[in-house]
Amino acid sequence: MASPSRARQELAQEAARIMLDDGIRDFGLAKRKAAEHLGVDARHNMPGNLEIQDAAVERSRLFASPASRAAYRGRLEAALVVMERLEHLEPRLVGPLLQGLVESQPLINLHAFAETVEEVILEMGDRGIHCETGERRYRSRQGREQRIPFLAFRGPDDTDVELTVFPLDGLRQAPPSPVDGRPMQRATRADVERMLAEAGAEEAAATAE
Template identity: 30%
Template sequence: MATTGPVSQAVLSFATRLCVEDATLDRIKALQKAADRLGESIDQRFAAVDCERLEVEIRQYQLIFRPDQQAVIRNLRAEAMKAMTFLSDFSPRLVGSVLTGTADRQSKVTLHLFADTPESVMTFLLAKSIPFTESERRYHYRNGRQTRVPVLSFVAFDVPFDLVVFGLDDIKEAPVANSRGGLMTRASVTKVASLLSPSG
């Protein structure tokens, strides 16, 4: 069935269940899978809007069916803030499900760091006796630019972290959240602190 607007509530609800079962699932992929399962199609012009609606649905689901989820998210954000303070030399920004409030107990804390070279972050971690593993991640920008950046992963206090190391100039522009969505939301340590405040 052709769609000429935002996805239906049925698709949104199905995608919500998929994301709750797998917090790492890309939102647009969840919507596409749900639409395919229900015999509908997605109007890509509304992809960013649909992803935002999906985030709201996931948070609502967790509030109703997983009331302890807020404590989990608060703990992850608190650990993120500690790490951001520790890594303050690299202008850390929190991104992903811990920021949006859709994380679960298995979610990683993902921080974007900005440095003249990735080696400077590696040297910093090694000097602090923090072992890590290296990988890469691809990001896309609105101007069509694509880049692969290093990811340094480690576990601290039973919380897994991914440090994504960008160049210094990359702090000026966030990559897109997915190949069809809006810009990725990044939060400074001040913003994370506000989320942890009683009124946050």
């Protein structure tokens, strides 16, 4: 019988595999499916969301094909272009792309900050960029639900971009992460430039093997 720590690790790896292979975003569902597949009691010794996320990133990089590595680098490049063009909105990269997940999911998630979403919509229109609009629900650290508008549009190289527009003071207080409840990680343009350099180096190393 596997030790509790080993069993927990196996559950994390299986849940990560399920999330990557099946495109599942719900950690709870992935945990239950993993427990069912491994024939263990889902009520005991379950891994945390962060453990599963780390396992997913590791797995995605371990089994990444040359095409998926190139696509990951391409999405970082596209994100950087959008961030440069919208620099006055102080955009931040968030989500799976920031976490380093090498996957087929092409969505680029960005946070931006403005007095009103309407001014951003008008600017996009002036640039000839058609946007779909919607809302995301976030919980503040005080537990209050917030509805934050987002714009969805096509980015460079036909990428999909989702730009969530927070009030100006939202730059100082990131919403809780759905992974661990802590303030969501956000990356600046300089951070993305470093990620892009690292991705290029990893891609070159993988090609040389």
